[in-house]
Amino acid sequence: MTPLSARALPVANHQEPLQRSVPRADRVPNKKIIRELNIKVTTQRLMILDVVRNGPSHFTAQDVFEAVAARHPEIGFATVYRFLRTLSEHKYVTEVRMGGMPARYEWAGKRHHDHLTCASCSKIVEFENTEIERLQEKVAKQFGFSLTGHVLELYGICPECRAKENAADRR
Amino acid sequence: MTPLSARALPVANHQEPLQRSVPRADRVPNKKIIRELNIKVTTQRLMILDVVRNGPSHFTAQDVFEAVAARHPEIGFATVYRFLRTLSEHKYVTEVRMGGMPARYEWAGKRHHDHLTCASCSKIVEFENTEIERLQEKVAKQFGFSLTGHVLELYGICPECRAKENAADRR
DNA sequence: AAGTTAATTGCGAATGACTTTCATTATCAG
DNA sequence: CTGATAATGAAAGTCATTCGCAATTAACTT
Numbered sequence: 001m002t003p004l005s006a007r008a009l010p011v012a013n014h015q016e017p018l019q020r021s022v023p024r025a026d027r028v029p030n031k032k033i034i035r036e037l038n039i040k041v042t043t044q045r046l047m048i049l050d051v052v053r054n055g056p057s058h059f060t061a062q063d064v065f066e067a068v069a070a071r072h073p074e075i076g077f078a079t080v081y082r083f084l085r086t087l088s089e090h091k092y093v094t095e096v097r098m099g100g101m102p103a104r105y106e107w108a109g110k111r112h113h114d115h116l117t118c119a120s121c122s123k124i125v126e127f128e129n130t131e132i133e134r135l136q137e138k139v140a141k142q143f144g145f146s147l148t149g150h151v152l153e154l155y156g157i158c159p160e161c162r163a164k165e166n167a168a169d170r171r
Numbered sequence: 172m173t174p175l176s177a178r179a180l181p182v183a184n185h186q187e188p189l190q191r192s193v194p195r196a197d198r199v200p201n202k203k204i205i206r207e208l209n210i211k212v213t214t215q216r217l218m219i220l221d222v223v224r225n226g227p228s229h230f231t232a233q234d235v236f237e238a239v240a241a242r243h244p245e246i247g248f249a250t251v252y253r254f255l256r257t258l259s260e261h262k263y264v265t266e267v268r269m270g271g272m273p274a275r276y277e278w279a280g281k282r283h284h285d286h287l288t289c290a291s292c293s294k295i296v297e298f299e300n301t302e303i304e305r306l307q308e309k310v311a312k313q314f315g316f317s318l319t320g321h322v323l324e325l326y327g328i329c330p331e332c333r334a335k336e337n338a339a340d341r342r
Numbered sequence: 343a344a345g346t347t348a349a350t351t352g353c354g355a356a357t358g359a360c361t362t363t364c365a366t367t368a369t370c371a372g
Numbered sequence: 373c374t375g376a377t378a379a380t381g382a383a384a385g386t387c388a389t390t391c392g393c394a395a396t397t398a399a400c401t402t
Contacts, residue, residue: 145327
């Protein structure tokens with residue numbers, strides 16, 4: 001269906017540009033990252049990490065499995081899920097689940113951001129709004145909570161889809 | 172595990188009180204609501220709707236199933252899921268899915284709000300912040316999207332759990 | 343009130359996304 | 373290099389939710 005819409009990810013460029021000046025984290029070799037987790041460096045982990053870091057963002061476990069399987073057909077689902085979970089637990093990747101759909105992940109070596117998703121074509125736009133972040137902290141504090149995280153996903157219809165809908169209606 | 176923490180739902184009472192002055196929608200008989208959906212009024216739908224409207228908020232399909240089954244043991248899961256989906260599609264209930272956990276629903280006859288969840292004990296606090304809502308609209312507009320919905324879930328540690336943690340650490 | 347019929351139900355099987363189990367294999371500390 | 377131990381892959385297991393379908397029932401129609 002949705003052909004990994006994340007591939008053509010529009011770059012958020014308003015308000016507070018998401019320009020990332022070659023995050024240093026992306027210089028660190030895969031091997032080192034795995035070692036830091038105090039787990040064994042295996043071929044499959046290296047391959048998975050390569051896909052995770054250098055492939056398209058907002059990928060599913062299935063995406064990773066397929067990408068790795070292309071070069072290393074013996075890979076198993078379990079291995080992908082297990083390692084993604086480890087990476088997620090250690091904040092190397094961010095896991096986002098919405099609707100009943102499979103979880104999507106993204107390498108966390110990038111600046112924090114939230115998502116604006118087109119409900120029609122599933123295109124994802126990343127954005128950051130420090131004002132919203134600030135207000136979230138404020139709300140948590142009001143209730144005596146210490147904020148540990150949040151999920152903010154906006155849904156809407158992108159300009160392109162709106163245009164298409166209008167065209168269809170006119171017909 | 173989490174014993175339906177939603178039952179003892181703390182009432183949001185800061186900033187913009189969530190006081191709901193007997194929403195008129197809650198006067199409407201179940202039968203009428205079902206009729207408005209242009210579907211048949213069946214015993215099971217009436218019972219489900221009763222639980223949904225008068226039971227605790229933030230319930231799961233399982234919760235509804237059990238509540239209905241207590242008086243009407245022949246009820247089937249499919250019936251509950253089917254009707255909850257219908258209600259959700261028609262905005263009578265709001266469906267929230269997070270983590271890998273079962274979906275939670277709530278009667279939408281109340282004022283819009285978001286959630287602040289304790290990552291430790293799963294307690295849920297409802298809050299509303301019009302400033303955040305306004306900023307969301309602004310972000311969508313920036314990217315040319317027309318906003319149709321959003322999910323904002325804050326996670327943190329509630330005062331009680333923080334106290335417990337501190338006590339445990341000191342031990 | 344009885345008949346008609348299309349919507350609805352409940353059951354069990356099916357699905358889909360993970361997760362677990364476990365026998366086999368590979369890593370790496372010494 | 374080698375053994376102790378962690379990691380892998382294949383398959384079976386979970387779990388929430390959905391589907392298929394025969395039996396039932398609500399809501400006309402007469």
